[in-house]
Amino acid sequence: MKNERRDLFPGALEMMVLQTLRSGPLHGYAIAQHIRQFSGDLLQVEEGTLYPALQRLLREGWVDAEWGLSARNRKVRIYKITAAGRKKLQREVSSFDRMLAGISRVMRPAES
């Protein structure tokens, strides 16, 4: 069996999902497409790995899901970010920014 490919760092996929959902409710396939397009195919996410991440988000109450119809009129589950999810995203983004800044400083010490 092939190993699943890990995303950038633990929680990165969840963060991207939350970020994607901030602009509006989407079903699973749409979320996957969205992430692929916006990362410019940078993140070669195996689409399936989205689902464990979605289950995690559901479990933590950061997203909600209900059944609806896709653009192709197919019965799909539509995910929506919750208030808790927004708060979480904010925290993650700011800590991500801090981390990025830290990494930058380490990588380019002369410029700081």
Added chain:
Amino acid sequence: MSRLGRLFHRRQLDDELAGEIAAHIAEKADELVEAGMSPEAAALAARAHFGNRTAILEQSREEWSFHALETLLRDLRIAARGLRRAPLFAAVACGTLALGIGANAAIFSLINAVLLRPLPFPQADRIVMLWEHPPKRNTTGALGPRHQQNPASPLNFLEWRDKTVSFDAMAGMVSIPMGLSGFGQPREVAAEQVSAAFFPILGVRPLLGRTFTESEDVPNGPNVVVLSYSLWRQQFAGDRSVIGRTVSLWDQPYRILGVMPKQFDLPFAHAELWIPIQIVRGTRSDEGRYLSVIARLKPGVSVAQAQTDLNRVAREIAIERPMNSEGWTAGVLSLYQQTTGDVRTALLVLFGAVTLVLLIAAGNVANLLLMRGAERRRELAVRAALGAGRVRIALQLLAESLLLSVTGGVLGIALAFLGLRAIVASLPALALPRMDGVQLDWRVLIFSLALCLGTTLLFGLVPALALSRTDFDAALKQSGVRTTGRGGRIRGLLVIGEVAVSLVLLVGAGLLTRSFLNQINVSRGFRTDHILTLRMFFAPVRYYQNQRRAAYWNEILSRIRALPGVQSASSAQFLPMVGEVAGSGFRRMDRPAPPPGLQTSADFMMVSNEYFATMGIPLLRGRDFNQHDTLSSEPGIIVNQAFVRKFFPGEDPIGARLGLDWNITHGVIVGIAANARQTDLTVEPQPTIFLNQAQAPTYFGALVVRTALAPESVAAAAIAAVHAVDPDQAVSHIETMDQVVAESVARPRLVSLLLGIFAGAALLLAVVGLYGVLAYAVSQRTREIGIRLALGAHSAQLVRGVLFDGLGLMLLGIAGGLAASLALTRLLGSLLYGITPTDPPTILAVCALLLAVGLFAAWLPARRAAAVDPANSLRWE
């Protein structure tokens, strides 16, 4: 939905997830079709893009809690189904494990009761026993510390108590049977005369009333008694108003002061009641050694410190009174060691043995699992292809192992329960201390549970890892089943280990069995068949006078000798083989008195007429005691050969006069008896002076009755004869001499029997393991064998090949086992009598046995290999 709710809505969640994933893939496929792909190609691409669907479903599920538990339950269900499909495998594996776990649970129960269970006294680690140790004796064989423990003399006890500084309190104790009357049939009760400090030392408060005080424990003090819980329940039906009432002990009224609680008992000094010891200073008898001494250490004082303290006092005593103390030393032993001391080694050896049996059992089950796994490779390969990860497959295989070991464990505990009942029932009461506490309590259950889990890992892990590492692609492509090299090697190693371990066990069992046989076949010097024995203790008040006592013995014996079926009857102060003997000093009257410290001493035994004839001990010279020996005639002495050899070498002792440190002070040697063992079977005959009950009568002793028919048949008549002389005389321990001897070796017999059973089980398991491995190898190689036969190989060659395979495994196992047993059997040293731990004949016999049985186990599959029909085997697959 709560997590718990989700656990119960599992199916709904699964359906939702599966539907969602299906929708995802369909959306993707639609999109690809719209981009111009054919529907078939699009469906395939969409699926490929999505990744491993099963794995993703599983990972998604894992996000919900209880995953581990649920997976375990599911794996167990799958395992149960799998095992139901392979009932023979399941039965053999469960049975093997039940044997291993059951044996462990049983022996652990014994260890728990005897060694681990705390003593029922507060701060029991501060309670110690004090003993005197006699000058080194000329004995052979394995003598435990028990044999060196000699009670102390009252004089020494008082000096220890007054001059040592390490103890809070010290008490003397003497066990005596007492006649309890006034309750119908006179009954002998186990009484303990103790100092007042006895109860505070053990630290237990009475259940009712009080214990006696220092002021009651003085010479000529009051007759008071403290009852045990069991006696109180039996004789007084638990009546709480007994305090202050009186009971009659040996015709004397004793006032009841208190009742002790239920668990209050010393395993080696069992008592039904306690009376004050009331030691009188300055009597002739206070230098006789008969007091057991118990004490409580001061807080913070170690046993070693107390020993140093006691050594100092003992040296002072030896300087003050050299006459009676030369060569004697004193020792301190913790109550725990006193209680468990000489069974500890035996129990630990047994525990080691059952652990080894369990190892072999685990090895066998691991082997079975490996073989089963090899046959299941295709099934496992299919699972892997459907997306099961290596860890999942390993866990699932482990679940099967867990199910096996838990089932085996439950069966094993049931076995242990039955086995323990059999062991406890077959043992005489005192063969193991604290047997009353043997039960399957929570400790045993927890131990067994841990054992199940440990065993699961032990036998399940290797196969699980080995199988989950298999190259499943190859397994799927392959048309038939083949053994893998690795599996074969592991199985071979397991068999080698099993053979080695069972060799160790067999050597141990062989040594203990031969040691036991050495004991019972030792030349004991007396006969044991057709002898009835009874023990009696006379009421001191009634039989205070020597005259009355001598007449009493005589009267009882004449009546018993007159009974039909009785050939001869006599009495002995101490019955042989019950571990008891008396000793004292003497001197030859024809020589000047030796200086202090160079006194000669010997064992002293009071016997009646006909003792030697009754016990079948030959009289070598001179005469037996007879009716002309009375209190008014000169005391006669019979000595044994060992005595003559030591004190009259090359001389004729008949007619020689001896001075005695006894209640008769001198006597003349009238006869010489052959040597006979007295204390127990392992102690060589000691120089012994026999005196006559008619001239130096004792207050207690055993009747020995030689019968024409079965000894039990005259028991009732013999008791009636005693009661005809004194209706109040209590009689106890009505046994045949054969029983007495059997009881004296009950413990070595139990240990060698159990070890024999365990070694037999180990041999059986190892041989089954060997057979299994070879039979499996042959069945896997049927095709190859068929080809070889077709190409003209002789079946004899094939048989030889299989036999050599088996022989190779056996020899490697035997070599390993020999090395291990040379290292391990030394631990048996203290249990062995008349045999060394590296006894070559035993080891050789064990090796031969293993080889023979192993070759037989190899021959069966070899014969099958020879019987392979080439045509058939080539068509196979």
